[in-house]
Amino acid sequence: MSIEKIKPYHQPEREPAKRQVKVRVKKNKWISKGEKYLYSIISGTVLCACAYVISFSSATDTLNRDIETLEGKVEQQQSVNNSLTYDVEQLRNPERILNVAKKHGLDIEQSQVKQATAVSSK
Structure with missing residues (x-):
């Protein structure tokens, strides 16, 4: 018998050591990076739109308040103007x-006082 034939029986051949390979299992993420990017852009756009709508609404409200204040002033001025117009008519009597002419010593003899309603400009 040869040594080669005995060797397998006598001395067991060692199998090469098996390496244990660590396998990392990738978990599927709930949201991918691209989706995160898109969601960020969309949410930023929505926030900007909301800010614009709020600022526009505020500006419109301020403008409406200013208009109401001016309308009140116009009505008050019209009331004053009407009162002054009435006073002018009373003074033209x-x-x-x-x-007034008699109080200041003016005499009117045989003439009639006429009210000038229109001034003619030629």
């Missing part, structure tokens, strides 16, 4: 003018 010919009888009142004659009374």
Whole structure:
């Protein structure tokens, strides 16, 4: 018998040591990087749109308040103007003018006082 034949029986051949390979299992992420990017852009756009709508609404509200204030001032001024117009009509009364003229020593002899309603410009 040869040594080669005995060797397998006598001395067991060692099998090469098996390496244990660590396998890492990749877990599927809930949201991928691309989706995160898209969601970030969309949410940023929505936030900007919300800010724009709020600022536009605020500006419109301020403008409406200013308009209401001005309308109140216009109505008040119209009331004052109407009151002054009435006073002007009272002051134009010919009888009142004659009374003021007599108080200041003016005499009117055989003439009639006429109210000038229109001024003609030629």
